[in-house]
Amino acid sequence: MDYLRAVLNSNKEQEASYLKRLISIGAKLNINTTKYQNELKKLNITDSKITKATQSKTIQKVKVSQQHDISSVYTKENAIIINYNRVVSKRDIDFIEERTKTDHQDIFDLRGVFENAYETKLRMDGVDKIVIVQKDKNTVRIILKHEYNLKTIYIINNNQIIIKVLNLHLKEKLSTSLTNNYFNQKKKIIVIDPGHGGKDSGAVGPKKRYEKVAVFKVSKYLYEDLKKRGYTVYLTRKSDKFIQLKNRTHFANVKNADIFISIHVNAVPKNKAHKVKGIETFFLSPARSERAKRVAKLENKSDMDEMNYNSQMTFLTILNQSKITASNKLAIDIQQNLLYKTRQKYSGIVDGGVREGPFWVLVGAQMPAILVELGYISHPSESRRLYNRHYQKLLAEGLANGIDAYFSKNF
Numbered sequence: 231m232d233y234l235r236a237v238l239n240s241n242k243e244q245e246a247s248y249l250k251r252l253i254s255i256g257a258k259l260n261i262n263t264t265k266y267q268n269e270l271k272k273l274n275i276t277d278s279k280i281t282k283a284t285q286s287k288t289i290q291k292v293k294v295s296q297q298h299d300i301s302s303v304y305t306k307e308n309a310i311i312i313n314y315n316r317v318v319s320k321r322d323i324d325f326i327e328e329r330t331k332t333d334h335q336d337i338f339d340l341r342g343v344f345e346n347a348y349e350t351k352l353r354m355d356g357v358d359k360i361v362i363v364q365k366d367k368n369t370v371r372i373i374l375k376h377e378y379n380l381k382t383i384y385i386i387n388n389n390q391i392i393i394k395v396l397n398l399h400l401k402e403k404l405s406t407s408l409t410n411n412y413f414n415q416k417k418k419i420i421v422i423d424p425g426h427g428g429k430d431s432g433a434v435g436p437k438k439r440y441e442k443v444a445v446f447k448v449s450k451y452l453y454e455d456l457k458k459r460g461y462t463v464y465l466t467r468k469s470d471k472f473i474q475l476k477n478r479t480h481f482a483n484v485k486n487a488d489i490f491i492s493i494h495v496n497a498v499p500k501n502k503a504h505k506v507k508g509i510e511t512f513f514l515s516p517a518r519s520e521r522a523k524r525v526a527k528l529e530n531k532s533d534m535d536e537m538n539y540n541s542q543m544t545f546l547t548i549l550n551q552s553k554i555t556a557s558n559k560l561a562i563d564i565q566q567n568l569l570y571k572t573r574q575k576y577s578g579i580v581d582g583g584v585r586e587g588p589f590w591v592l593v594g595a596q597m598p599a600i601l602v603e604l605g606y607i608s609h610p611s612e613s614r615r616l617y618n619r620h621y622q623k624l625l626a627e628g629l630a631n632g633i634d635a636y637f638s639k640n641f
């Protein structure tokens with residue numbers, strides 16, 4: 231959270247010092263911190279105080295490097311650049327071309343260890359999908375997936391492998407500007423996370439209305455709606471089942487989701503129940519307001535062991551400014567569309583606003599992630615609405631419209 235705060239405040243010195251702490255903790259926990267090391271390099275601070283602090287870390291860095299001999303993988307224009315900590319030879323690379331009627335895949339198997347974590351997705355304009363995965367102990371697999379025949383070549387250059395995509399311009403010929411949007415949208419992957427479940431019923435409102443029930447209904451409607459719109463959609467739970475917080479984002483990471491949306495409803499103690507209602511959308515960031523802290527506390531409590539696990543994960547999860555910005559944009563589109571849709575048919579919908587909060591359920595996500603509080607189940611009339619099928623469908627439609635809006639602007 232300190233690191234996040236530094237990122238948000240764009241305090242480079244502080245950010246660098248926290249990154250160093252992350253790298254040192256990562257080394258102790260035997261977790262790959264290459265990404266932090268790269269972030270640190272990017273900061274490029276020449277301050278003498280910080281240089282001094284780095285010296286003691288050099289040994290740890292070498293240790294990490296031996297375990298993970300691929301230090302970074304990234305795309306630059308039409309190339310994927312793989313940096314090794316050692317000299318690369320032709321024996322380090324295997325190339326497989328897979329061609330079916332509908333799919334073209336270029337598969338590169340590289341000898342080396344990059345990340346023992348989850349699949350990672352890279353972006354390159356003109357290529358439908360690039361996925362990197364640690365295939366086995368010694369092999370990193372990079373898959374380029376596309377609808378037509380791309381030509382890829384690779385170049386070995388000392389400690390670098392460069393994979394180049396040659397005929398990217400073909401894509402432009404294929405996609406006309408108007409149909410383009412539908413095409414791209416079709417490929418977007420959305421993970422919907424109905425909050426709570428099983429032994430964890432979430433907030434409970436009057437007449438035993440359960441959060442886990444209301445959010446599941448809306449999530450199901452949203453799932454159906456998004457599928458009709460052409461998205462690839464997954465639910466973290468398909469029934470009334472308890473799922474640990476960390477497994478929810480893990481699921482989204484494994485599915486390579488483009489966005490992660492956690493669906494909840496809020497509650498306040500009985501003495502305030504008549505007064506507080508409204509729709510709020512949160513995106514992950516260090517909590518600033520008391521209100522955000524209170525909601526986060528409520529949503530985080532489902533599993534205290536999880537908290538410990540996740541407070542470690544907070545340190546070890548890459549959270550960069552661009553992800554926070556994207557999550558913020560998504561939150562705004564969702565909030566606006568929820569209000570717009572529900573207000574067409576219902577009165578007294580309160581705009582609780584877009585807020586930032588430290589939700590553990592969002593921490594592990596490797597994609598823009600938000601948490602929506604669809605209303606207060608503690609409020610007498612709002613809780614009735616949250617259990618009403620017509621209202622649930624409107625909420626789902628508002629959410630889907632928000633998702634459409636986000637992708638149409640941010641592709």
Ligand SMILES: [Zn+2]
Nearest residue numbers: 425432494495
């Ligand atoms: Zn909740």
